[in-house]
Amino acid sequence: MEPSFPNYLLSKQSVDDRALNKDVLNALKANLPSEPFRIIEVGAGIGTMLKRLICWDVIRNVEYVLVDEMRENIEYARAWIPQFAGEAGLRVEGSGRDRLRLSDNERDIRIQLAQADVFDFVKTKPPPADVLIAHAFLDLLPLPESLPNLFSLTKRLAWLTINFDGVTTFKPTIDATLDEIIERLYHQTMDTRATGGDSKSGRHLFGYLHNAGAEILAAGASDWVVYPLNGKYPHDEAFFLNFILTFLEKSLEKHPELSGDDLRHWLRKRRAQIERGELVYIAHQMDFLARV
Numbered sequence: 558m559e560p561s562f563p564n565y566l567l568s569k570q571s572v573d574d575r576a577l578n579k580d581v582l583n584a585l586k587a588n589l590p591s592e593p594f595r596i597i598e599v600g601a602g603i604g605t606m607l608k609r610l611i612c613w614d615v616i617r618n619v620e621y622v623l624v625d626e627m628r629e630n631i632e633y634a635r636a637w638i639p640q641f642a643g644e645a646g647l648r649v650e651g652s653g654r655d656r657l658r659l660s661d662n663e664r665d666i667r668i669q670l671a672q673a674d675v676f677d678f679v680k681t682k683p684p685p686a687d688v689l690i691a692h693a694f695l696d697l698l699p700l701p702e703s704l705p706n707l708f709s710l711t712k713r714l715a716w717l718t719i720n721f722d723g724v725t726t727f728k729p730t731i732d733a734t735l736d737e738i739i740e741r742l743y744h745q746t747m748d749t750r751a752t753g754g755d756s757k758s759g760r761h762l763f764g765y766l767h768n769a770g771a772e773i774l775a776a777g778a779s780d781w782v783v784y785p786l787n788g789k790y791p792h793d794e795a796f797f798l799n800f801i802l803t804f805l806e807k808s809l810e811k812h813p814e815l816s817g818d819d820l821r822h823w824l825r826k827r828r829a830q831i832e833r834g835e836l837v838y839i840a841h842q843m844d845f846l847a848r849v
């Protein structure tokens with residue numbers, strides 16, 4: 558696989574499938590209004606959550622709006638959604654560049670693709686959704702001040718998943734002190750990004766949601782746990798792990814508290830652990846279902 562962002566999102570699917578908190582997902586299913594209803598997903602990437610909700614039979618007759626600021630993602634989604642829908646036996650119709658319709662005898666999913674910064678999208682005052690989805694996205698935004706804007710997109714529910722919560726672990730240990738420094742500085746970079754971010758968004762969301770007037774209906778852990786089975790990573794998870802190390806490298810390569818040599822040496826060892834099918838990676842995250 559080429560190291561592109563859409564390919565990273567593809568490789569992340571099986572990790573997210575395992576990680577998503579199934580109690581929170583069951584609460585979502587129990588609280589969904591009767592179909593047809595409207596979903597807006599923000600920071601939707603290439604549409605992997607849309608695919609998951611179709612494949613897991615959570616949605617059958619909905620309007621689904623995908624918003625993402627990255628042109629590459631939306632272009633990828635335009636080609637990829639028809640591909641997986643066709644493979645799932647769905648009829649695919651397109652109208653214009655931004656509308657797709659997936660259907661069969663039981664399903665009718667009407668999709669709108671929007672390439673936009675989410676806050677610009679909010680300013681267009683789109684008809685509010687019944688369900689707002691933000692998956693692996695909230696922890697990239699300025700919190701809590703983004704929540705009222707995001708919540709203007711929904712009149713009922715918000716399903717807020719894979720919110721990072723302050724724990725990254727790589728095993729086996731290379732050097733306990735260096736491992737600890739790298740993990741700590743990596744979290745620090747999430748808190749100091751110019752565009753926002755919160756390395757403890759999971760635990761903070763309890764208070765932030767309450768203060769934003771939302772009622773938490775369910776919450777639970779949704780940790781990424783990536784590990785080899787018989788020395789091999791399932792699906793594209795070796796690619797996923799390498800991509801995570803590249804994120805970490807880009808975030809830390811110019812960090813004043815870490816020598817470039819130490820980081821390079823550490824990354825070389827971690828990449829060799831992936832090659833040998835030894836590396837275990839855990840990221841603690843949290844999912845929420847809230848009534849807005």
Ligand SMILES: C[S@@+](CC[C@H](N)C(=O)[O-])C[C@H]1O[C@@H](n2cnc3c(N)ncnc32)[C@H](O)[C@@H]1O
Nearest residue numbers: 566600601602605625626627673674675692693
């Ligand atoms: C970690 S990715 C998750 C993508 C997708 N939810 C998934 O899990 O496959 C975060 C996504 O948020 C998008 N993003 C970041 N900031 C954004 C903003 N201000 N407005 C819209 N999208 C944004 C990025 O382009 C990226 O696709």
